[in-house]
Amino acid sequence: MKTWITTSVAVAAWLASGCGEEPSAPGTGTGPSPIPAAERPAGPGATPEETFATARAALARNDHVAFLACLTRDCQEAICVFMLMGVSFSMRDHPEHRQEYEALLTRHGVAPASAADPFAATKDLPSFLHDLVAFAVDRLGRNPMDDSSRQEIGALRDVKVEGDSATGTVVTRREDGTSREEPVEFRRVGGAWAIRFEMK
DSSP states (O other): OGGGGHHHHHHHHHHHHTOSSOOOOTTOSOOOOOOOGGGSOOOSBSSHHHHHHHHHHHHHTTOHHHHHTTBOHHHHHHHHHHHHHHHHHHGGGOGGGHHHHHHHHHHTTOOOTTSSSTTTTOSOHHHHHHHHHHHHHHHHOOOTTOGGGOOOOOEEEEEEEETTEEEEEEEEEOTTSOEEEEEEEEEEETTEEEEEOOOO
């Protein structure tokens, strides 16, 4: 399961370093805006299989916001803190957008990246990620959802449910015809199943 998060960690590193596709001219758009109701990510499903399918489809189309919505809260925070650190680092070169950036954090109840728990007051992390990415594209001229991070995810097998926890195996076929197997965990939260993994 740890290879699933490689793209999200790489995204944060990409933001911090300024690497990736040729940046567009910053400050030419309309800035971040809320996710329209019709476009909000589906999030966790009624079964582990349903959640996995939603997450797999999200990564296939390079939609990290929809993927984030399928994860447990602690996993969402782990990914968002990498993103937050990357953008915060980049802000050193864009002091002219500091006020707007701080307003974005305030709007979502996000504390500075250096805080012990920057998301303690944040209710909707997928919406925060959406706005943070929009800010990065529009004001910093960098697109963290570049197609270069897209990857294929394998099939879910052998799902076993025990109470509010479930486990399974993700089987991915390699180009040489062999298979790679990785464990995946799920937690039932509020009646829906979310994916959980250890960030290492």
